Amino acid sequence: MSFTTDLFHKNYPIYLDLHTHTISSGHGSTDKIIDLVHSARDRRLTILGISDHGPATSGSASPSYFRGLKYADRHKEGVRILYGAELNIIDEEGNVDLEDSILENLDYAFISIHPPVFTPYEHLDLTETYIKAMNHPKVSFLGHIDDARFPVNFEKLLMAAKDRGIYPEINNGSLMPNAYRVGGQKNCRILLQICKDIRLPVLLSSDSHGKKNVGNMEYIFPLLEEIDFPEELVINSNQQLWEKILF
Numbered sequence: 001m002s003f004t005t006d007l008f009h010k011n012y013p014i015y016l017d018l019h020t021h022t023i024s025s026g027h028g029s030t031d032k033i034i035d036l037v038h039s040a041r042d043r044r045l046t047i048l049g050i051s052d053h054g055p056a057t058s059g060s061a062s063p064s065y066f067r068g069l070k071y072a073d074r075h076k077e078g079v080r081i082l083y084g085a086e087l088n089i090i091d092e093e094g095n096v097d098l099e100d101s102i103l104e105n106l107d108y109a110f111i112s113i114h115p116p117v118f119t120p121y122e123h124l125d126l127t128e129t130y131i132k133a134m135n136h137p138k139v140s141f142l143g144h145i146d147d148a149r150f151p152v153n154f155e156k157l158l159m160a161a162k163d164r165g166i167y168p169e170i171n172n173g174s175l176m177p178n179a180y181r182v183g184g185q186k187n188c189r190i191l192l193q194i195c196k197d198i199r200l201p202v203l204l205s206s207d208s209h210g211k212k213n214v215g216n217m218e219y220i221f222p223l224l225e226e227i228d229f230p231e232e233l234v235i236n237s238n239q240q241l242w243e244k245i246l247f
């Protein structure tokens with residue numbers, strides 16, 4: 001089965017991917033927004049979200065890049081384009097690396113922990129740090145909280161997210177055989193089970209760096225099937241839900 005066909009999983013059709021990176025994330029990919037749009041078009045996504053790393057990531061774009069996104073194209077090649085950011089949590093107080101005045105102009109944001117920008121120390125209550133970070137405007141999604149290097153209390157964090165209308169992502173990159181994050185398989189199962197139990201929707205993300213993996217959720221599908229995760233709680237498959245969250 002080709003990759004393009006895989007996107008249209010019979011139970012979990014993927015209409016959007018909101019976690020993608022362009023050359024502006026500075027990770028060695030030279031692909032631009034338009035290259036990712038072409039991938040999204042070829043894979044029949046309805047919505048592509050660009051979420052480059054916040055400015056604290058070495059080599060990433062400056063605040064003025066994010067400020068200027070409000071002037072960028074919103075539709076191209078039949079794909080609706082949204083502009084967000086993958087913010088870095090920069091300290092234990094949950095501060096992030098874009099000012100609220102810039103965040104207000106974005107469509108959405110992830111909050112993520114990426115050492116060495118911020119390396120949590122032992123015994124820090126990271127759950128509280130995430131909860132503080134959730135107070136910034138436009139934070140809609142928790143980025144790869146499955147990473148076992150930075151443990152959180154999943155039940156507490158997900159209940160706090162639910163109270164605030166914020167959703168966890170299930171990150172395909174965390175589940176890849178060569179993933180550099182740790183514990184993805186085990187922790188994504190736990191996350192999905194809790195979300196099923198408390199009826200909290202999840203966002204499936206490719207975390208594609210460049211055009212190659214835009215819309216690719218191939219390692220997430222087996223977990224959804226194993227847990228019999230309800231389709232109506234998958235934001236990517238449920239138009240009513242994504243419209244409520246994003247627009």
Ligand SMILES: [Zn+2]
Nearest residue numbers: 086112143144
């Ligand atoms: Zn990340």
Ligand SMILES: [Zn+2]
Nearest residue numbers: 019021086207
């Ligand atoms: Zn990312």
